[in-house]
Amino acid sequence: MLTQTPPQTVAEQLAVQIRRKVIEMSASPNGVHIGGSMSIADLLAVLYAEVLRDPAGVGSSHDRDHLILSKGQASAGLYAVLASTGVIPESELATYAEEDSRLGGHPMKRLPGVDFSTGALGHGLPLGLGVALAGRRFGHDKRAFVILGDGELQEGSNWEAAMAAAHHGVDNLIAIVDRNGWQISGRTDECMSLEPLAGKWAGFGWRVLTVDGHDHEQIRAALTGPVERGRPTVVIADTIKARGVPGLQDTKQSHSATLDERARRAALAVLEGGQA
Amino acid sequence: MSSDIAVRRTVAEVLDHVWENRSTIQSRDAYAMMLLALGRENPNLACVSADMNFEDHFALELPRQHVDLGIAEQNMIGVAAGMTVSARPVFANGMSPFAIARAYEQIKIDVAGADLPVKIVGTHAGLASGHYGPTHHSLEDIGVIRMLPNMTVVVPADAWQAAQATVAIAEDPGPVYLRLGRQATTALYEERTEFVLGRASVLREGGRVLFIATGPHPNLVAAQAARELAGRGVSAGHLNMHTVKPLDSEAVLHASANAEVVVTIEDHRALGGLGGAVCEVVAEAGGPPVRRIGVPDVHYDLVGGEEYLLHHAGINVDNAVAQALDVLA
Numbered sequence: 001m002l003t004q005t006p007p008q009t010v011a012e013q014l015a016v017q018i019r020r021k022v023i024e025m026s027a028s029p030n031g032v033h034i035g036g037s038m039s040i041a042d043l044l045a046v047l048y049a050e051v052l053r054d055p056a057g058v059g060s061s062h063d064r065d066h067l068i069l070s071k072g073q074a075s076a077g078l079y080a081v082l083a084s085t086g087v088i089p090e091s092e093l094a095t096y097a098e099e100d101s102r103l104g105g106h107p108m109k110r111l112p113g114v115d116f117s118t119g120a121l122g123h124g125l126p127l128g129l130g131v132a133l134a135g136r137r138f139g140h141d142k143r144a145f146v147i148l149g150d151g152e153l154q155e156g157s158n159w160e161a162a163m164a165a166a167h168h169g170v171d172n173l174i175a176i177v178d179r180n181g182w183q184i185s186g187r188t189d190e191c192m193s194l195e196p197l198a199g200k201w202a203g204f205g206w207r208v209l210t211v212d213g214h215d216h217e218q219i220r221a222a223l224t225g226p227v228e229r230g231r232p233t234v235v236i237a238d239t240i241k242a243r244g245v246p247g248l249q250d251t252k253q254s255h256s257a258t259l260d261e262r263a264r265r266a267a268l269a270v271l272e273g274g275q276a
Numbered sequence: 277m278s279s280d281i282a283v284r285r286t287v288a289e290v291l292d293h294v295w296e297n298r299s300t301i302q303s304r305d306a307y308a309m310m311l312l313a314l315g316r317e318n319p320n321l322a323c324v325s326a327d328m329n330f331e332d333h334f335a336l337e338l339p340r341q342h343v344d345l346g347i348a349e350q351n352m353i354g355v356a357a358g359m360t361v362s363a364r365p366v367f368a369n370g371m372s373p374f375a376i377a378r379a380y381e382q383i384k385i386d387v388a389g390a391d392l393p394v395k396i397v398g399t400h401a402g403l404a405s406g407h408y409g410p411t412h413h414s415l416e417d418i419g420v421i422r423m424l425p426n427m428t429v430v431v432p433a434d435a436w437q438a439a440q441a442t443v444a445i446a447e448d449p450g451p452v453y454l455r456l457g458r459q460a461t462t463a464l465y466e467e468r469t470e471f472v473l474g475r476a477s478v479l480r481e482g483g484r485v486l487f488i489a490t491g492p493h494p495n496l497v498a499a500q501a502a503r504e505l506a507g508r509g510v511s512a513g514h515l516n517m518h519t520v521k522p523l524d525s526e527a528v529l530h531a532s533a534n535a536e537v538v539v540t541i542e543d544h545r546a547l548g549g550l551g552g553a554v555c556e557v558v559a560e561a562g563g564p565p566v567r568r569i570g571v572p573d574v575h576y577d578l579v580g581g582e583e584y585l586l587h588h589a590g591i592n593v594d595n596a597v598a599q600a601l602d603v604l605a
Contacts, residue, residue: 062362109390115361120385126351127386130358137340138320138362157382160351168343 011216014084015045016271019244021080021093023267026259030097030105035241035254037077039180039213040147043237044081046219047145056087056113063141066115066131070124071149071178072106073256078114079103087113122155124148125175129165132173132232143172145223151183154192159204162232166205169230174223175206177234178213180241186252201234213237244270281305282333287313287443294439298463303438303456303492304330304399310442311367315341321446322363326352326370330399349374353382356394365393365446372398372414372455373405380420387451388424395445397454401431402491402543403571403585404458414455415571418490419548421453422521428473429521431455433464433495437518440471448473459582461492464499464516476515476527483511485600486535486564488528490517490550493586494541494569501539501596512600520550525557532558537603538566543591546570567599 007013018041026032047067048055054064069078076096083090088102088111095101102111106119116127128144135142148158165173179197181188188194198208207228211218222235242254245267259267285293290313294306308330315321315338323334324343335342341363345352349370356368368375375398376383387394398417405412422429428450432438438456445452469477476488479495480502487498495516502512513531517524532538538558540551551568558566571589578588586592 066361116357117385117389120381122350123354123382123386126354126382127358129351130355131361132358133343133355134322134359134362137322137343140362142362144358157348157350157354160346160348161354164345164348164351164355167346 009049009216011045011049014049014081015042017084018044018077018080019271020268021083022076023245023259023264023271025076025079025093025096026257027261027264028097029258031256031258032076032096033073033256034076034245034248034259035182035251036071036074036149036178036180037080038242038245039239040074040077040178041243042214042216043147043176043178043219044077046216046223048081048085050220051223052145056082057115065143065145066128068116068124068128068144068146069107069118070121070146071152072117072119075103075105075107078107082111082113121149121152122157125158125161128173128175129161129170132170133168136170136172143174145174145176147176147178149183150177150179150181150194150197151188151191153177153194162201162204162206165232170232171227171230173232175232175234177236178239179236180239182241182252182255184255198236201236205231207231207233208236209233210236210238213239214243246270281309281312282337285309285313287317289313291439295436295468298434298436298465300460301435302458302460303432303435304458306435306439307397307442307454307456308334310439312337314442314446320363322359322366324352324356324359324366324368326375328369328371328399331369349379350382353379353394353396354386357382357386357390357392360392360394365395367395367397369397369399371412372401372417373412376414376417376421376453383421384424388427391426392451393449395452395454397456399456400458401455402457403582403589406581406585407579409579410575410577413576415545415576416548417453417455418520418542418544418550419552422549422553426450427521428452428519429455430473430519431490433492433516433518434461436463436465437471441518444471444473455491457492462496464492464495471518474519474522474524476517476519476524478513478527478531479516480512480514482513482531482535484536484604485510485512486532486538487512487514487541487596488517488538488550488554489514489541490520491543493543494591497591497593497596498541500593501600504593504597505600510600510604517550520553523553523557528554528557529561529563532563535564537564537600539569539596539599540566541569541591541596543586544570545573547573565603567603569595569599
């Protein structure tokens with residue numbers, strides 16, 4: 001975690017690794033969605049370090065968890081955590097967006113650790129609902145965790161899935177909203193108001209938790225606590241876009257960017273220094 | 277909903293039953309009967325639907341395997357794709373105009389791109405919704421689905437073939453679109469022929485004219501047109517192209533090798549569907565001229581029943597004969 005040095009827990013160490021790798025990938029002249037990758041770094045760290053059971057599906061059991069990065073533009077964050085947890089080679093990160101790389105601007109199913117190709121917004125929650133429903137109906141102990149962008153919630157298919165998940169009482173479906181407050185054209189609530197966001201989910205019949213999306217204790221408590229039987233859970237994670245990247249933190253420009261060497265050094269220095 | 281669907285039958289018994297009643301059973305009921313039989317045999321088969329009622333018996337008898345997702349086709353397709361982690365195959369039932377057009381991006385990415393065993397079954401295809409109008413017509417579905425990699429597109433020619441096709445697509449490992457109509461149609465087959473996915477069915481051996489048709493009404497038009505031409509001394513072949521993708525190009529090239537004209541017939545836009553697929557194959561091989569019969573490239577808001585609309589769009593025997601003779605003249 002950025003505000004704590006040195007990192008103590010495995011999740012905190014993982015968060016630092018994710019951020020470092022995203023910063024390094026941001027050298028790509030093709031541009032990296034650095035803002036949305038950094039805003040989910042702590043969510044990914046807690047999920048992969050403490051919550052998910054066999055997220056890459058390397059075991060033989062169908063009893064496992066599935067992580068669906070519905071906001072697929074944050075692929076760099078996902079690649080970073082996959083490399084940090086040994087699912088893909090660390091050296092592969094240098095190929096981000098290069099010709100013939102497996103690491104495109106949005107994650108593709110052909111990469112180990114990616115169950116569904118994402119990036120077209122509004123697809124992840126229906127997919128996660130299908131995973132959760134099928135696990136329950138067909139005898140597999142599965143949970144589906146779906147990371148949604150806040151701007152992404154403007155896509156109507158999310159609300160079709162939200163309605164159906166509550167109707168069918170799918171309590172092994174957990175949506176996590178990366179509430180960083182930005183989308184391409186500007187502030188999310190200036191482009192299309194989402195508030196009252198918690199009230200919307202509650203109105204659809206979901207159990208709603210709100211956390212500081214950079215506070216591991218809060219994330220941990222939300223994702224490891226008991227679910228409410230018969231109700232899906234949404235965790236609205238208040239986050240900061242491009243958190244810890246000088247000049248880009250909480251800006252529209254951080255949506256997709258290339259960092260030159262100086263900017264990368266500055267961002268890494270912040271990371272090493274633990275200064276948010 | 278026919279209570280006949282619920283009668284406990286095996287797959288083989290459904291085939292027998294549908295064969296015996298092939299001119300009175302709707303294709304979608306034949307499909308529903310077969311799906312229920314397949315679901316009983318395969319506890320991992322799932323069926324999701326967008327507020328359809330012809331599968332009520334499935335929901336009643338096999339509730340664990342059935343999920344109604346309401347009038348929300350995008351979600352239905354995504355859920356079907358997600359369910360493949362534990363259930364295979366997953367059938368997704370909707371009305372063709374909505375299951376295909378509204379959910380196209382989900383089909384493109386989550387089903388076709390992912391190459392998952394999701395079987396999208398669209399009823400009311402073509403002009404089957406008749407007077408309900410263009411909101412409920414599905415005239416672009418074959419074209420847009422056949423453009424997607426991995427997809428198989430199947431259009432049964434009658435209830436018997438719908439039952440056969442249901443078995444075949446359940447066994448096929450990939451994603452499929454099964455296109456069904458609404459009303460019962462006259463049986464096309466006079467004997468129990470084999471059904472092989474991707475293999476055209478030869479109803480009449482080739483001649484100067486080759487009709488290639490897909491779906492119930494177009495195949496009935498082709499069969500009658502071929503008979504009329506024969507009556508005038510013009511030999512005509514007839515292929516039932518029940519699988520539009522992958523197209524049986526070998527059969528097309530073989531049957532058209534000695535033909536002077538190929539006429540395609542479909543209850544779909546003349547643009548981009550079966551006619552387009554046949555043109556691609558025949559033109560690349562330097563074959564004979566092709567005439568395409570289908571719904572013209574205009575917003576089709578004429579009011580009337582299916583048969584009236586088909587006739588008006590030129591999907592009729594007189595036009596099929598005329599198109600052939602025009603090229604021969």
